[in-house]
Amino acid sequence: MEIIIKRLNYSTKGTNDLIDISSDVQSELNKLKITEGLVNIFVVGSTAAITMFEYESGLISDIRQVYENIAPEKKHYLHNETWNDANGFSHIRSALQGQGLSVPFQNSKLLSGTWQQIVLAEFDTRPRQRDLVLTFIGQ
Amino acid sequence: MEIIIKRLNYSTKGTNDLIDISSDVQSELNKLKITEGLVNIFVVGSTAAITMFEYESGLISDIRQVYENIAPEKKHYLHNETWNDANGFSHIRSALQGQGLSVPFQNSKLLSGTWQQIVLAEFDTRPRQRDLVLTFIGQ
Amino acid sequence: MEIIIKRLNYSTKGTNDLIDISSDVQSELNKLKITEGLVNIFVVGSTAAITMFEYESGLISDIRQVYENIAPEKKHYLHNETWNDANGFSHIRSALQGQGLSVPFQNSKLLSGTWQQIVLAEFDTRPRQRDLVLTFIGQ
Numbered sequence: 001m002e003i004i005i006k007r008l009n010y011s012t013k014g015t016n017d018l019i020d021i022s023s024d025v026q027s028e029l030n031k032l033k034i035t036e037g038l039v040n041i042f043v044v045g046s047t048a049a050i051t052m053f054e055y056e057s058g059l060i061s062d063i064r065q066v067y068e069n070i071a072p073e074k075k076h077y078l079h080n081e082t083w084n085d086a087n088g089f090s091h092i093r094s095a096l097q098g099q100g101l102s103v104p105f106q107n108s109k110l111l112s113g114t115w116q117q118i119v120l121a122e123f124d125t126r127p128r129q130r131d132l133v134l135t136f137i138g139q
Numbered sequence: 140m141e142i143i144i145k146r147l148n149y150s151t152k153g154t155n156d157l158i159d160i161s162s163d164v165q166s167e168l169n170k171l172k173i174t175e176g177l178v179n180i181f182v183v184g185s186t187a188a189i190t191m192f193e194y195e196s197g198l199i200s201d202i203r204q205v206y207e208n209i210a211p212e213k214k215h216y217l218h219n220e221t222w223n224d225a226n227g228f229s230h231i232r233s234a235l236q237g238q239g240l241s242v243p244f245q246n247s248k249l250l251s252g253t254w255q256q257i258v259l260a261e262f263d264t265r266p267r268q269r270d271l272v273l274t275f276i277g278q
Numbered sequence: 279m280e281i282i283i284k285r286l287n288y289s290t291k292g293t294n295d296l297i298d299i300s301s302d303v304q305s306e307l308n309k310l311k312i313t314e315g316l317v318n319i320f321v322v323g324s325t326a327a328i329t330m331f332e333y334e335s336g337l338i339s340d341i342r343q344v345y346e347n348i349a350p351e352k353k354h355y356l357h358n359e360t361w362n363d364a365n366g367f368s369h370i371r372s373a374l375q376g377q378g379l380s381v382p383f384q385n386s387k388l389l390s391g392t393w394q395q396i397v398l399a400e401f402d403t404r405p406r407q408r409d410l411v412l413t414f415i416g417q
Contacts, residue, residue, distance in 0.1 A: 003314065052185065082336040092337075098376065140279050177415065197360040201355045202370060252324060
């Protein structure tokens with residue numbers, strides 16, 4: 001049994017950038033000797049999130065709208081006064097959606113479904129460099 | 140230390156079917172030699188979720204209402220046009236609630252509380268066969 | 279490779295008490311021989327949650343308001359009739375936010391960002407003793 005930590009890095013475009021990272025996670029798994037276990041995907045930072053959904057353009061728009069309903073971009077947030085910035089909504093969406101999740105794998109394949117992509121959600125108001133930590137535990 | 144992957148399968152009744160799977164997860168744990176560790180429960184598919192709450196009829200109804208508030212069933216979703224179906228709300232609820240979670244165990248017992256059941260949430264519009272992957276890591 | 283379970287206990291003040299537990303988790307990690315892996319933080323109970331956000335007073339207030347929007351404290355919940363209590367909203371917030379999450383570590387340091395604190399969220403209507411289970415997996 002082994003635990004292996006890998007890194008991925010993404011350049012995002014700011015708020016509403018939703019990036020399908022499934023194939024990158026699968027590629028990292030392909031390089032490893034372990035074939036069965038669990039991978040945790042974690043994004044460093046408090047204005048992004050990791051989620052899973054069917055990555056198609058209609059649903060991508062729908063989900064953006066739901067994030068907007070939960071924490072509207074133009075609403076007033078006390079956080080914006082603290083740093084004199086405008087990303088209070090980004091922090092809230094990130095906290096609610098969550099900054100990590102785990103996916104099992106067997107025979108060197110992620111066991112997520114055909115329409116269940118792993119997605120990096122950028123909520124911040126400007127383009128960011130995002131560091132992801134992949135922790136593979138398995139044999 | 141070992142990592143062991145097990146499967147569970149459920150026949151669900153479609154939207155709003157919330158199934159208490161705690162005793163099934165505990166039963167799988169009982170069959171293993173490892174007694175201390177962490178189990179990840181993951182549902183394959185993007186229109187269901189795994190969550191934890193006190194499984195009693197009043198709260199079950201309350202939670203259904205909150206899911207309805209977050210992503211109303213009868214609202215228009217662009218996803219519904221993509222496939223000419225009606226489960227846009229199911230995907231959104233699934234993405235927000237999350238498709239997996241982890242629970243620690245010791246002395247072969249899940250450490251979740253008395254009123255903290257593990258629940259499979261079906262959001263899709265029709266009965267489904269749901270595959271769950273249980274990943275036990277422990278000694 | 280090892281798996282090590284540790285406990286933390288907190289006295290909370292009831293609804294809206296959000297406690298930064300990052301340094302306590304880091305302290306437990308400091309005591310261990312393993313330096314690289316994943317820690318799962320899990321709260322026992324169905325009226326609290328574990329989340330991550332930038333722990334500063336403005337955002338703390340903003341997040342409380344969003345929890346209130348999602349499941350208002352004074353609204354009527356069927357759960358309140360079951361036990362003749364008033365914490366239906368607490369259960370709903372807990373189920374949606376989630377009762378556990380995982381954070382990777384390397385060189386004995388949590389890999390969460392500078393503004394990404396681990397937070398215990400108390401949603402119940404009265405002060406509670408909260409048991410947290412930390413499951414460290416690593417080498």
